[in-house]
Amino acid sequence: MKQKYAITVDDLTVAYNYKPVLWDIDLAIPESVLMCIVGPNGAGKSTLIKAILGIIKPIAGTVSIFGKSYKQQRSLVAYVPQKGSVDWDFPTTALDVVMMGTYGSLGWIKRPGQKEKKASLEALEKVGMLPFKNRQISQLSGGQQQRIFLARALVQNASIYFMDEPFQGVDATTEKAIINILKELRKAGKTVVVVHHDLQTVPEYFDWVTFLNVKKIATGPVKDIFNDDNLTKTYGINYKVSVQE
Amino acid sequence: MNSAQITIQIIVALVAVACAIPGTFLVLRKMSLISDAISHSILLGIVIGFFIVGDTSSPLLIVLAAFAGIVTVFLVEFIQKTGLVKEDTAIGLVFPALFSIGVILIAKNANDVHLDIDSVMVGDLSLAPFDPLLINCTEGIADSCINLGPKAIWVIGTILVITLVLLFAFFKELKVSTFDAGLAAALGFSPVIMHYGLMTVSSITIVGAFDAVGPILVVALMIAPAATAYLFTKDLKKMLVLACFFGVFSAISGYWLAHLLDASISGSMTTVLAILFLLVYEPIITSIVIGLATTTSVIFYQYYQQLLTETGFAQFALSEKISRVFAEFVLLDYVTIMLVGGVCAVLLIYILPKRGVIYGYYKVRQQKTEIMLLVFLLHIRNHTEESERHVKHLNEHINWQRLRSDSVVELALKNNMITVDNDIISLTEKGEEFTEKAIDYIITNKDTEIEEMKDDFFLFRG
Numbered sequence: 001m002k003q004k005y006a007i008t009v010d011d012l013t014v015a016y017n018y019k020p021v022l023w024d025i026d027l028a029i030p031e032s033v034l035m036c037i038v039g040p041n042g043a044g045k046s047t048l049i050k051a052i053l054g055i056i057k058p059i060a061g062t063v064s065i066f067g068k069s070y071k072q073q074r075s076l077v078a079y080v081p082q083k084g085s086v087d088w089d090f091p092t093t094a095l096d097v098v099m100m101g102t103y104g105s106l107g108w109i110k111r112p113g114q115k116e117k118k119a120s121l122e123a124l125e126k127v128g129m130l131p132f133k134n135r136q137i138s139q140l141s142g143g144q145q146q147r148i149f150l151a152r153a154l155v156q157n158a159s160i161y162f163m164d165e166p167f168q169g170v171d172a173t174t175e176k177a178i179i180n181i182l183k184e185l186r187k188a189g190k191t192v193v194v195v196h197h198d199l200q201t202v203p204e205y206f207d208w209v210t211f212l213n214v215k216k217i218a219t220g221p222v223k224d225i226f227n228d229d230n231l232t233k234t235y236g237i238n239y240k241v242s243v244q245e
Numbered sequence: 246m247n248s249a250q251i252t253i254q255i256i257v258a259l260v261a262v263a264c265a266i267p268g269t270f271l272v273l274r275k276m277s278l279i280s281d282a283i284s285h286s287i288l289l290g291i292v293i294g295f296f297i298v299g300d301t302s303s304p305l306l307i308v309l310a311a312f313a314g315i316v317t318v319f320l321v322e323f324i325q326k327t328g329l330v331k332e333d334t335a336i337g338l339v340f341p342a343l344f345s346i347g348v349i350l351i352a353k354n355a356n357d358v359h360l361d362i363d364s365v366m367v368g369d370l371s372l373a374p375f376d377p378l379l380i381n382c383t384e385g386i387a388d389s390c391i392n393l394g395p396k397a398i399w400v401i402g403t404i405l406v407i408t409l410v411l412l413f414a415f416f417k418e419l420k421v422s423t424f425d426a427g428l429a430a431a432l433g434f435s436p437v438i439m440h441y442g443l444m445t446v447s448s449i450t451i452v453g454a455f456d457a458v459g460p461i462l463v464v465a466l467m468i469a470p471a472a473t474a475y476l477f478t479k480d481l482k483k484m485l486v487l488a489c490f491f492g493v494f495s496a497i498s499g500y501w502l503a504h505l506l507d508a509s510i511s512g513s514m515t516t517v518l519a520i521l522f523l524l525v526y527e528p529i530i531t532s533i534v535i536g537l538a539t540t541t542s543v544i545f546y547q548y549y550q551q552l553l554t555e556t557g558f559a560q561f562a563l564s565e566k567i568s569r570v571f572a573e574f575v576l577l578d579y580v581t582i583m584l585v586g587g588v589c590a591v592l593l594i595y596i597l598p599k600r601g602v603i604y605g606y607y608k609v610r611q612q613k614t615e616i617m618l619l620v621f622l623l624h625i626r627n628h629t630e631e632s633e634r635h636v637k638h639l640n641e642h643i644n645w646q647r648l649r650s651d652s653v654v655e656l657a658l659k660n661n662m663i664t665v666d667n668d669i670i671s672l673t674e675k676g677e678e679f680t681e682k683a684i685d686y687i688i689t690n691k692d693t694e695i696e697e698m699k700d701d702f703f704l705f706r707g
Contacts, residue, residue, distance in 0.1 A: 074432070093479075109414050
């Protein structure tokens with residue numbers, strides 16, 4: 001019997017100004033895994049996520065979410081962009097940013113009401129940011145901003161979560177808190193895809209890994225393929241990492 | 246006030262609100278200069294429209310002008326996307342090109358059309374009340390038309406209503422695509438549609454405001470109220486409301502300033518906007534400068550008048566207009582002038598947001614005092630023995646200057662944090678609690694507990 005995949009990517013090629021940044025990517029991500037994408041700077045990790053989400057238009061290839069196109073399955077997907085991709089001086093509060101997560105299910109024109117507010121407050125509580133709900137977002141620390149972004153994704157109540165470098169510039173406590181929430185999501189049967197940089201923590205945090213450097217190097221369970229061979233192929237230098245058993 | 250004056254004020258107020266709404270989003274999207282580009286290249290649209298219909302009052306001119314604005318935005322993005330030049334350079338390349346095509350077309354083909362440079366560059370409102378919208382005209386019969394009132398009100402009013410309807414309908418979409426375009430795209434709210442929608446509304450607004458304020462000052466009306474409101478508040482809805490308020494305020498007071506000085510309405514409006522921005526940006530210095538400038542000019546004027554009557558050099562007398570203005574409005578005695586000026590300045594400093602150089606110094610000083618207070622309270626808390634808690638002891642043991650230790654003790658007493666009994670200091674319950682919380686904050690850096698303390702202490706505001 002064929003295994004059910006949450007995300008399948010076929011022959012995906014993305015180019016900026018006719019220069020390919022992703023070349024012929026084939027990827028099948030099973031349901032209910034916590035997967036990280038690793039690769040050097042400029043490997044196209046963020047681009048892969050953006051192409052799957054239709055934010056960037058690929059020049060070739062198809063993406064399907066549970067067997068259908070992303071446009072049809074939009075409500076099943078939540079996305080956490082890089083923290084640095086937005087202007088944190090924007091005049092709004094933490095609660096308001098989390099409420100933006102509910103906009104997708106509301107559709108055009110309709111305004112968020114009490115139901116959306118309650119869901120947003122619950123999401124804030126989950127990430128431990130409830131006391132800061134009325135804080136102006138520029139007054140939050142980097143870790144708190146990342147938690148707000150996570151809460152915004154949680155409130156979407158999706159089946160697949162994409163996160164672009166959620167651990168960038170956060171302290172150890174926040175990193176632990178975030179990974180615990182991600183692990184809970186996987187336990188609840190959700191699929192989580194994370195762009196990750198810290199190779200040391202890969203075996204501890206994730207159970208599935210994709211090596212990417214413009215082309216796909218390897219993808220599979222961490223315990224099978226997270227080895228020096230693949231790391232060397234991806235990063236181009238002799239890489240040694242001690243995998244803890 | 247006569248009806249023409251009221252009409253002009255209604256027009257400027259409508260223009261101000263219509264500009265402030267898209268302006269707010271332009272400021273937040275860091276696209277302020279796009280409005281400058283649009284306001285210039287619409288000339289091309291107007292000229293082409295004029296060649297097609299041969300009439301300057303046709304609605305087609307507005308449509309084509311707005312279209313020229315959108316073409317500008319599109320071209321800027323197209324050039325920028327090549328990656329060869331940055332956005333500001335792209336703007337600088339596109340709009341002069343379109344503008345100059347318009348200028349050449351006028352020079353080659355429409356030399357006989359009267360185009361007053363002044364009224365094109367800064368707008369001309371003084372005749373707006375006498376240009377009515379006429380409908381149902383029967384050809385050949387004079388006075389057969391129904392007069393609907395000044396045309397400018399209808400044009401800008403329609404634009405404002407459309408803007409407001411779109412704002413209310415798509416507020417959520419505008420907000421999310423402005424804050425986080427990536428998320429907006431992932432949620433299915435195409436940021437491209439929102440972007441071009443906003444650009445279309447901006448273009449149409451600029452075309453509508455063109456007559457009233459001209460292409461240069463329309464930029465000020467879009468950007469300055471929004472920028473001022475941005476300094477004032479950290480809430481998008483409040484920012485929109487405040488931007489509209491600042492726009493209308495400067496429009497109306499700019500009108501009266503123009504009336505007083507017998508100068509251009511749009512120029513005065515922009516001057517008021519600039520002063521407003523400065524007031525919010527640097528309230529203390531600006532208040533003092535404006536207060537000083539007005540009082541000295543009034544006093545100097547009175548002194549000058551006195552000198553004139555004594556020496557009799559009539560040829561040096563100020564113009565009649567200026568004399569009348571001063572005589573009507575400010576011929577008061579020195580004390581009243583200074584008193585009113587002082588009260589206004591203090592009031593402004595109090596209500597305006599706290600920022601600027603002087604306030605910065607004050608804040609640093611205050612923080613220094615507070616950290617001293619905390620060190621002092623900690624010392625008292627850590628030492629139970631009386632010898633360590635003696636008032637005189639502070640100078641020796643904490644190694645402070647006498648003056649500073651006195652002021653710290655005073656501050657702590659004022660806040661009911663300590664009691665002094667026979668020169669022996671002990672913490673009150675409030676002082677104990679405060680020290681506990683502060684230490685907790687400094688160690689754990691968790692600021693949930695001290696939310697309420699933030700209002701009283703600079704130290705914890707970060």
